[in-house]
Amino acid sequence: MxxxxxxxxxxxxxxxxxxxxxxxxxxxxxxxxxxxxxxxxxxxxxxxxxxxxxxxxxxxxxxxxxxxxxxxxxxxxxxxxxxxxxxxxxxxxxxxxxxxxxxxxxxxxxxxxxxxxDGGPRQVLKRVLSKAREMGYTVSIGPEPEFFLFEKDEEGKATTVPHDSGGYFDLAPKDMASDVRREVIFTLEQMGFEIEASHHEVADGQHEINFKYDDALSAADNIATFRAVVRAVAEQNGIHATFMPKPIAEINGSGMHAHISLFDEDGNTFADDEDEFNLSETAYKFMGGVLEHAPAFTAITNPTINSYKRLIPGYEAPVYIAWSDVNRSALIRVPDAAGTSSRFEIRSPDPSCNPYLALAVIIEAGLDGIENDIDPGTPVRDDIYEFDEEKREEHGITLLPGRLMDALDALEADEVVCEALGDHVTEKFIEAKQSEYDEYKTYVSGWEKAKYLEKF
Missing domain, CATH: 3.10.20.70 (Glutamine synthetase, N-terminal domain)
Structure with missing residues (x-):
């Protein structure tokens, strides 16, 4: 409008x-x-x-x-x-x-x-989608936001005590939050969502509810609505829901994997049944653009200091800029799907991101790949976590930024991603995150006190 x-x-x-x-x-x-x-x-x-x-x-x-x-x-x-x-x-x-x-x-x-x-996040995504339409494409996104449910203390404040002790795909009684998830699902369905699946995730108190893919703008709207509904239902049940990427050390964090594909008047442009991975040349070029610009868009898709405590080896979060059909340590995974369902999954985003900006920069990166014939390279099927530096260099594998400030530096240096955001959003986003980091630098954590207070 x-x-x-x-x-x-x-x-x-x-x-x-x-x-x-x-x-x-x-x-x-x-x-x-x-x-x-x-x-x-x-x-x-x-x-x-x-x-x-x-x-x-x-x-x-x-x-x-x-x-x-x-x-x-x-x-x-x-x-x-x-x-x-x-x-x-x-x-x-x-x-x-x-x-x-x-x-x-x-x-x-x-x-x-x-x-x-120009500074409205929804408008940023609309601009990128307008460019996609000019190129003949519409964009389909299937997000998978994860979250934690925690107990509250006697004063009603959030703790990091998990609401249950379930594990991956566990059922009640271990998964005591199944009733809460069911209530979230009923609420979302009343609001027009089409829920595909829900389950307990790997960590205690961690959950995932998957809703059907949609056009990119609707998907971003749905993510914002989803987060609000989950929090509201949790509050009604006397517990706290958080989309913080890594609320507890040494366990899995929460991601927001995004399945993406492009469509034109003939159907899914990512599909090619003759290809080993059922992907077209368009899909590979789009993937190449995503890999090329990943360091820069990480500042947007993983926008908090805490985000980078999730992006470390060993907890199923991607660290390496590579793609694979079997390897979850890679940034991009290609699921076993064909025809209308041909797609790939970008595994780095987390649910603390602004969904409008996150989808905008990912899509812009992919479109740049199509425009400039960017080659994504070959898939890596071995466990990259086991690679030493020499073997990573041999495969041409680089790492995602390890800190928010590294990601912000990469963002500032990437003209394509900055252009997608526009001057206003780029400037204000970096300004806000720099302020956040400056505040963080002055804080003395519990870890520092435990490590150094009596030692020195």
């Missing part, structure tokens, strides 16, 4: 989709609607308006103060508007009382003149 100018909307009236939203609001007795958007770091924000103001929101947008949002605007240019996307309307399953309901609309952020705000 934000491709046009809000000022012209009154002249054309409401669209059919917008009118359908108003009809559903009346039918479902909705009293308040949350206008949802994200800041640059991926934190979900919302402005709540009475249901009778939704028509105005569609017609004119809703004003808000952009200077109060991380990475948006300076105080002297703070006025911005929210432009609701009617396709994202959903009634929230929880009701404020017995009769009335609340609903949600995801919004784009626009400037006062109605033009898209």
């Amino acid at each position: 934000t491709d046009g100018n809000i000022a012209t909307k009154k002249e054309v009236g409401l669209s059919k989709e917008e009118q359908e939203v108003l009809d559903e609001i009346e039918r479902e007795n909705v009293d308040f609607v949350r206008l949802q958007f994200t800041d640059i770091t991926g934190t979900v924000k919302n402005v709540s308006i009475p249901a009778h103001q939704v028509e105005k929101a569609f017609d004119e947008g809703i004003w808000f103060d952009g200077s109060s949002i991380e990475g948006f605007a300076r105080i002297q240019e703070s006025d911005m508007r929210l432009d609701p996307d009617p396709s994202t309307f959903t009634v929230l399953p929880w009701r404020s009382d017995g009769d009335t309901a609340s609903a949600r609309l995801i919004c784009d952020v626009v400037n006062t003149d109605g033009t898209p705000f």
Whole structure:
């Protein structure tokens, strides 16, 4: 919707989709609607308006103060508007009382003149998807966000005590959170999600719920919604849900693997049944671009200091910039799939990322691979964790950044990824993460005290 100018909307009236939203609001007795958007770091924000103001929101947008949002605007240019996307309307399953309901609309952020705000994360992804369309492609994404469920203490604060002691694919009674997962699934289904599978993950208290692949913009919207629903349901059950990548040392962290494929008017452009891995030349070039730009986009897909405590050998997280059909130590894994299902899985992202920015930089990297015929090299089928440095060099395997600051340096040096983000987001993101790192440097951890306090 934000491709046009809000000022012209009154002249054309409401669209059919917008009118359908108003009809559903009346039918479902909705009293308040949350206008949802994200800041640059991926934190979900919302402005709540009475249901009778939704028509105005569609017609004119809703004003808000952009200077109060991380990475948006300076105080002297703070006025911005929210432009609701009617396709994202959903009634929230929880009701404020017995009769009335609340609903949600995801919004784009626009400037006062109605033009898209370059610093809006959803707009960043839209720009990249527009480029893909110009090249003849639509992008399909199937995300797999993992999370932990922890107990709360007597004061209601989150602990790192796992809610259960289950393991990979365990069942109740060991997996005591199965009822919570079931409640999350029912809630998501009421909101229009198509759930494919759910299971307990490797670590105590760790879980995964997989929802069906979708177009990239819807997938990013779904990730943001998923995180909010998981947290809300956990709170209702007196426990805490976290998407922190590595909340506990020496156990597996939480990833957000992303399955990706491109489609054109003839179908899945990644598919080639004559190929050993059922992948086309387009798929290989896209993969080459992802591998080429991985150091730079890691700052976006793994955006916290804690993210890099997950990206270490030995815990099923990728460390090496390589691809394989069997090797989970590689950045990219090609599953055994053909035809419409041909795809590959990018294993490095974690669920703390801003989904709009993360998908944007991955897609831009792949499109650059197609444009410049980037070769991904040959698959590595041996366990790369067992390779020494000499053998890695022999296979042309490099490592993902080991620290947030290394990733930020790689980001600044990569014109393709910076162009995908745009000048505003690149500058504000690096600024925010540099500030985060500066704060971290001044903190004395428990590990340091235990290691050095009595020794020196």
